Amino acid sequence: MINQYEILETIRMIQNEKLDIRTITMGISLRDCCSEDSAKSCEKIYDKITKCAENLVKTGEDIEREFGIPIINKRISVTPISIIAESSKDADYIRFAKTMDRAAAETGVNFIGGYSALVHKGFTDGDRLFIKSIPFALSETERVCCSVNVATTRTGINMDAIKQMGTIIKETAQRTADKGGLGCAKLVVFANAVEDNPFMAGAFHGIGEPECVINVGVSGPGVVASALKKAKGADFGTVAETIKNTAFKITRMGQLVAREASSRLGVPFGIVDLSLAPTPEIGDSVARILEEMGLERCGTHGTTAALALLNDAVKKGGIMASSYVGGLSGAFIPVSEDEGMTEAVRCGALSIEKLEAMTCVCSVGLDMIAVPGDTPASTISAIIADEAAIGVINQKTTAVRIIPAPGMKEGDTVEFGGLLGSAVIMRVNKFSSEEFISRGGRIPAPLHSLKN
Amino acid sequence: MRAVITVIGYDRVGLIAGISAVLAESNVNILDISQTTMQDLFTMMMLVDLDGLNIDFSELKDRLESKGKELGVDVRIQREEIFKSMHRI
Known part of the structure; x- marks a missing residue:
């Protein structure tokens, strides 16, 4: 009845290799919270969030205690707020950001996502007001996370939005200069944003999502790195198999916790996100997995190939372990949040250009640089x-x-603290893109047809 | 509801007795016990049935952990499903 090997392996993964559930994120629709009167709308938003997520943190803690698996974050994502706020007559949307912040504090979550807008094809009047409010919202709230989708494969790239986001990011950094520009760590600019991402700062509850839903993000770079240690010198077929086996086990944890949370909260289960999410802690790094494959430092030649293999094997292993997989599902490479990535930048192995190439083969992009x-x-x-x-x-x-980072130069280190870690200031190409960006307009959607 | 209790530490007299006493007080039935030595560490695993449990799960967890401290070993209690779901399809 007792399989000692299985039990000890699970305990080792949790205790020594930092296997955990990174986040249980409750998605809440706010589509029924619009009003011409922003005070009324905010009251509805506050009431709805605090009612739906009343037991979220407690349920997460109960599951953690009973199953003995750490659940690091409990979070909330909501409908992109620009869609809700634009019915109001307010000229700025700070009131909405502050309401989200208050609701997050009341429910005990550390972050709430969905201070967001979808402007991949163009702006509504509400979107324009929303974007202007971002630097204020991020500097005057603590828990609110913001994202803006500026491009999709079907519609092309909204270069007007991209132009504006450059300025917004600078302003946000200035307004949070006392904390190293921390506001920007809560601001994500997306292309092809997904509607069911449980990870911050880019989580929002998409408009095709149900009333309320539970999405779960797993973690476990340390477990993958440990498994690969045992496959030292083996060929890539073995490397891929090892990662797949490990990803399967990690994802089964996510599926169990997602189902349990969903049934206890009486909220449908949405998806498990298969992303390997690192933390600044030693032994919880995606960069170290790539190095375990035989690269002296993450960022050297071969890194893109190693990451491509990792990303694909994680998906192949994870997909059978969960009934619904979604979100971003891939390897994350947030530089400041990954001890190995930060070290790779510090020693000169990893540049923005190499990171850009890496983003072609893994989930998300230039993250926390x-x-x-x-x-x-x-x-x-x-x-x-x-x-x-x-x-x-x-x-x-x-x-x-x-x-x-305000006042910082290449090579300096900026500390964000906690899960956001610390970042070494990276070199940026000195030549100007000013004239290119000032053109504005849209880059048309690319050709994906002529398949006959 | 079933759970797995793992005890990891250096072997000594009274380990099984100490843990079992906590379980008996809480009306927890032991279904299976196995033990092994791994890298000098004594490892004991128990499969227990919690249906008759007369206290809260977290209270039981606290009592087991403090008994573990007293005996100088790590004691964990986890719902059985976590092990099943990770390793079995």
């Missing part, structure tokens, strides 16, 4: 445009979460 505070807004926009192009052409999600 810090650049000099005097980087022009147009350069930041151009970095976003490059990432959006990669996403749009390859029909995948890409994103940019970039921090132009």
